[in-house]
Amino acid sequence: DAGVTQSPTHLIKTRGQQVTLRCSPKSGHDTVSWYQQALGQGPQFIFQYYEEEERQRGNFPDRFSGHQFPNYSSELNVNALLLGDSALYLCASSRQGARTEAFFGQGTRLTVV
Amino acid sequence: GENVEQHPSTLSVQEGDSAVIKCTYSDSASNYFPWYKQELGKRPQLIIDIRSNVGEKKDQRIAVTLNKTAKHFSLHITETQPEDSAVYFCAASSTRGSTLGRLYFGRGTQLTVWP
Numbered sequence: 096d097a098g099v100t101q102s103p104t105h106l107i108k109t110r111g112q113q114v115t116l117r118c119s120p121k122s123g124h125d126t127v128s129w130y131q132q133a134l135g136q137g138p139q140f141i142f143q144y145y146e147e148e149e150r151q152r153g154n155f156p157d158r159f160s161g162h163q164f165p166n167y168s169s170e171l172n173v174n175a176l177l178l179g180d181s182a183l184y185l186c187a188s189s190r191q192g193a194r195t196e197a198f199f200g201q202g203t204r205l206t207v208v
Numbered sequence: 209g210e211n212v213e214q215h216p217s218t219l220s221v222q223e224g225d226s227a228v229i230k231c232t233y234s235d236s237a238s239n240y241f242p243w244y245k246q247e248l249g250k251r252p253q254l255i256i257d258i259r260s261n262v263g264e265k266k267d268q269r270i271a272v273t274l275n276k277t278a279k280h281f282s283l284h285i286t287e288t289q290p291e292d293s294a295v296y297f298c299a300a301s302s303t304r305g306s307t308l309g310r311l312y313f314g315r316g317t318q319l320t321v322w323p
Contacts, residue, residue: 099251126309137214137297137313138252151310185251189309196242197311199251 097122099188101200108176108207116171116203120188126150127169128197129161132183144169145191173205181207210235210307212300214314221288222322229317231298232280238300241274241281242311247294255296256283259303288321295319 100119108114120127126145130138140153144163163169173180183204187197211234221227239260244252258265258272258281265272274281285292295318299311
């Protein structure tokens with residue numbers, strides 16, 4: 096079991112550009128949540144996908160969008176990048192239902208210059 | 209929405225001593241409380257969790273306590289070792305309702321264990 100995998104691990108983008116980050120959930124998991132972790136802070140919830148639909152959304156602008164595919168993998172897209180979008184983006188997978196243990200990927204370090 | 213406060217922000221202990229990290233939450237609907245350990249440059253790793261129907265849970269040197277009435281929970285590490293040095297995050301979540309599975313994190317505690 097490879098656990099939760101994310102790609103790429105590091106990324107440098109210019110202000111105004113667009114970026115796509117990818118996540119493959121742990122085997123047996125059907126729910127993917129995305130978090131943004133700024134330096135020295137706790138992860139902040141961006142949104143959650145289940146059954147290919149966005150189920151919940153945190154306090155992030157519409158520039159942040161996502162998608163979930165039939166194999167449960169997910170993408171996070173950020174348009175019109177700002178310097179403040181520089182952060183570690185974490186994907187967490189879990190199973191819907193009573194048990195909600197979430198397992199995190201290693202993250203994508205995004206730097207906007 | 210839920211608000212999780214975590215204290216202290218930094219904690220230094222001597223190897224072999226105990227370490228305690230405390231968190232409070234605001235939403236009585238929260239019923240699942242995981243703790244994550246994050247080493248520098250690595251992913252957050254789930255180290256222990258507790259559900260609201262339990263007051264205490266222990267796993268070797270790590271224990272977590274929950275006081276639902278006061279809405280606070282704590283992480284206890286005994287016999288600390290240098291490899292326990294990391295940032296620890298508490299989180300709160302609900303297993304039902306519109307925020308099912310969403311984790312609300314504290315700001316983290318940097319634990320340093322000196323040999």
